[in-house]
Amino acid sequence: MDFRLPEELTLLKEMVHDFVDRELKPHENEVERADRVAPELRKSIRDKARDLGLLGLNIPKEEGGAGLGVLALCVVREELGRTSYAMAQVVKPTPPILLFGNEDQKEKYLRPYMRNEREYAFALSEPNAGSDAAAIQTTAVPDGDAFVLNGTKHFTTDGDIADFFVVFALTDKEKRARGGITAFLIDRGTPGFTIGRPVETLGWRGIGHVELVFQDCRVPAASVLGEVGEGFRLAMRWIGHGRLSVASYSLGVAQSMLDLAVDHSRQRETFGKPISDRQAIQWMLVESAMEIYAGRGMIHHAAWMADEGIEFRKEAAMAKVHCTEMAGRV
Numbered sequence: 001m002d003f004r005l006p007e008e009l010t011l012l013k014e015m016v017h018d019f020v021d022r023e024l025k026p027h028e029n030e031v032e033r034a035d036r037v038a039p040e041l042r043k044s045i046r047d048k049a050r051d052l053g054l055l056g057l058n059i060p061k062e063e064g065g066a067g068l069g070v071l072a073l074c075v076v077r078e079e080l081g082r083t084s085y086a087m088a089q090v091v092k093p094t095p096p097i098l099l100f101g102n103e104d105q106k107e108k109y110l111r112p113y114m115r116n117e118r119e120y121a122f123a124l125s126e127p128n129a130g131s132d133a134a135a136i137q138t139t140a141v142p143d144g145d146a147f148v149l150n151g152t153k154h155f156t157t158d159g160d161i162a163d164f165f166v167v168f169a170l171t172d173k174e175k176r177a178r179g180g181i182t183a184f185l186i187d188r189g190t191p192g193f194t195i196g197r198p199v200e201t202l203g204w205r206g207i208g209h210v211e212l213v214f215q216d217c218r219v220p221a222a223s224v225l226g227e228v229g230e231g232f233r234l235a236m237r238w239i240g241h242g243r244l245s246v247a248s249y250s251l252g253v254a255q256s257m258l259d260l261a262v263d264h265s266r267q268r269e270t271f272g273k274p275i276s277d278r279q280a281i282q283w284m285l286v287e288s289a290m291e292i293y294a295g296r297g298m299i300h301h302a303a304w305m306a307d308e309g310i311e312f313r314k315e316a317a318m319a320k321v322h323c324t325e326m327a328g329r330v
Contacts, residue, residue, distance in 0.1 A: 008068070009068070009075050012068070015052065016075075019049070024087040031205070032084065032206065035205045036208075037087070043116070045087075045090050050114070053065075053066045054076065057073055057076060058072065058096060058241075059093075059096070059110075063099065064111060064114060065094065070241060070307050071306075073093060073241070073303075074300065074303045076091075077244075077248035077249045078249070078296075078299075079252060081255070084205075085203075088249060094113050096237075096241060097235075098110040100225055100230075104222070105225065119164075120158075120164055120166065121158045121166075122157070123166060124168045124235055130154075130155075133236075133239075134181070137170070138150065138167075138169040138214060139170045140169035145220060146218050147218070147224075148217065149184070149193075149214040149216075150214055150216060150217070151169065151214050152211055152213050152214070153212035153214075157207060157208070159209065159210040160198065161208060162188060164188065165186050165187075166184070167184045168181055168184075168231045169231075170182075171228055177232040179229040182231040183234050184219055186217070192214060192216050192218060194213045195210055195212065243320040244299060244302055244320070246323075247299050247319040247320040248323075250326070251323050253327045254327040257327075261285060262285060288329070291326045295319070295326050301315060302318075
C-alpha cells in the first residue's frame with residue numbers, strides 16, 4: 001500500500017497553501033469585526049478560486065470540473081483550515097448533489113455555480129429535526145403539475161446570500177426515509193418562500209445562518225432533484241462528503257494551532273531556557289501531533305474509500321467526530 005499523496009495533489013496542496021496566505025488570511029480580522037464577508041470581497045475571492053479550478057474541484061471533467069475526487073477535496077479543506085471558517089466557506093466547492101440534476105437543471109444551477117454566477121444553500125435541518133433528518137416535517141403535496149410546500153427550515157448556512165436552495169420535504173409521511181422524502185431546487189424569491197430570522201451562533205462570525213419559511217409555496221414538478229422519494233438517499237450521500245469536509249477543515253485548524261504552539265515554545269523562555277525544552281510542554285506538543293496524525297489517516301482512508309466507490313459513511317462519521325473534538329483538544 002502506498003500512502004503518499006499523488007504528485008498532482010501535492011502540487012494542489014501547495015497551490016492552496018499559497019492561496020490561503022495571499023487571498024484569505026489578510027481579510028480575517030475585518031470579517032471577524034464586521035461579522036460579514038462584503039459581497040465584493042466574496043465575488044473577488046470566488047472568481048480567483050474559480051480561475052484556479054477550486055470551485056469545480058470534485059466535479060467530473062465531462063461536467064466541466066477538475067475530476068479530482070474526494071481526497072483532493074479533503075486536501076484542499078485541510079489547507080483552508082489555516083484561515084477563519086468564514087473565509088474558508090467563501091471557497092466552498094460545487095456540491096456533488098447537483099450532479100443528480102437533469103440537463104436543464106445542470107444548465108440552470110450546476111454550471112452557473114461553477115462559474116461563480118450563482119450561490120446555493122442546503123436546507124435539510126428543521127427546528128425539530130437536526131441529526132435525525134428522517135424526522136423532518138416540511139411537506140410537499142402534489143397538485144397537478146406542481147408541488148405545494150409548507151414548513152420551516154433551520155440553521156441554513158449561507159441562506160442569507162443564496163440564489164437557490166436544495167430543499168428536502170416529505171412527499172410520503174408513511175415512507176419517510178424509505179422513499180418518502182424528495183429534494184427540490186427552489187429559487188430565491190419564489191412566491192410563498194421567504195427568508196426568516198437569522199440564527200445566532202457561538203463563533204463562526206462572518207457566516208449567515210437563517211430560517212427558511214414555506215407557506216403554500218408552489219413549485220413546478222420540474223424542480224424535483226433526482227426522483228420523487230429519492231431525497232433522503234441523496235442527502236445522506238452529500239452529508240457523507242460534508243462530514244469529510246468538516247473533518248478536514250478541523251484537521252487544518254489543529255495543524256495550524258500546533259505549528260503556532262511549536263513556534264511559540266521555541267521563542268518563549270523561562271529560567272533561561274525555551275519552554276520547548278520543558279518536558280511537560282513536549283508532552284502536550286507530542287500528544288497533539290499524534291492526534292493530528294491519527295485524524296489525517298482516518299480522513300485519507302475514508303476519502304480513498306469514497307473515490308473507490310466503497311461505502312464510506314461510517315468512516316466519514318468517525319473521522320468527523322474524532323477531528324472536530326481533537327481540534328478542540330489541540
